[in-house]
Amino acid sequence: MLILIMIIVMISLSGLHTITTSDRSKQIFLQLKETYLLHIISLSFRYSEGVLSSVLEIESKGKLLNEGITCFHDISKATTKDHFGMIFTCYIDAPADGLYTFATYSEDGSMLSIGGRIIAENDGSHSVTRVTGRIPLKKGYHPYELLYFEDYEGQTLSINWIIPGNPREENIEPKYLFLNTLKK
Numbered sequence: 001m002l003i004l005i006m007i008i009v010m011i012s013l014s015g016l017h018t019i020t021t022s023d024r025s026k027q028i029f030l031q032l033k034e035t036y037l038l039h040i041i042s043l044s045f046r047y048s049e050g051v052l053s054s055v056l057e058i059e060s061k062g063k064l065l066n067e068g069i070t071c072f073h074d075i076s077k078a079t080t081k082d083h084f085g086m087i088f089t090c091y092i093d094a095p096a097d098g099l100y101t102f103a104t105y106s107e108d109g110s111m112l113s114i115g116g117r118i119i120a121e122n123d124g125s126h127s128v129t130r131v132t133g134r135i136p137l138k139k140g141y142h143p144y145e146l147l148y149f150e151d152y153e154g155q156t157l158s159i160n161w162i163i164p165g166n167p168r169e170e171n172i173e174p175k176y177l178f179l180n181t182l183k184k
């Protein structure tokens with residue numbers, strides 16, 4: 001349903017308020033659907049369960065039970081309170097050239113990588129812990145991967161950033177996270 005709503009919203013924004021039955025309109029609709037479906041829905045996720053002590057064990061020790069797409073780092077998709085891991089992958093759209101700071105808050109462990117480089121290693125079984133990292137980014141899309149695991153009891157996952165030109169640390173809004181990259 002969410003996907004459908006997003007497609008309708010984006011089609012409305014594009015000015016195509018009326019979908020006719022002509023072949024051309026159908027073709028345009030399918031092109032828009034494919035483009036915006038892939039571009040808007042934010043992250044892909046893989047959900048596994050298992051007794052883990054590190055994000056690096058998610059794939060080796062966890063049992064993959066679910067995978068799909070989600071709008072954010074949504075650990076509420078877990079179907080158990082304890083002993084699970086999630087891997088989120090997408091592209092992050094850097095709005096400007098410059099130095100970016102990322103801050104992860106997680107219980108238990110997490111690890112954030114951008115462009116294949118580990119930015120915030122917040123791994124291990126622990127209470128809510130903040131870890132920051134910095135990376136220079138060019139304006140545009142960069143591969144983004146967030147690994148998270150929950151051992152037992154409480155569970156938290158939140159990712160903030162500080163972007164060039166704005167000194168405030170803010171939660172990364174879903175509008176910056178994409179499944180793919182649009183051709184520019």
Ligand SMILES: [Ca+2]
Nearest residue numbers: 108152153154
């Ligand atoms: Ca915990």
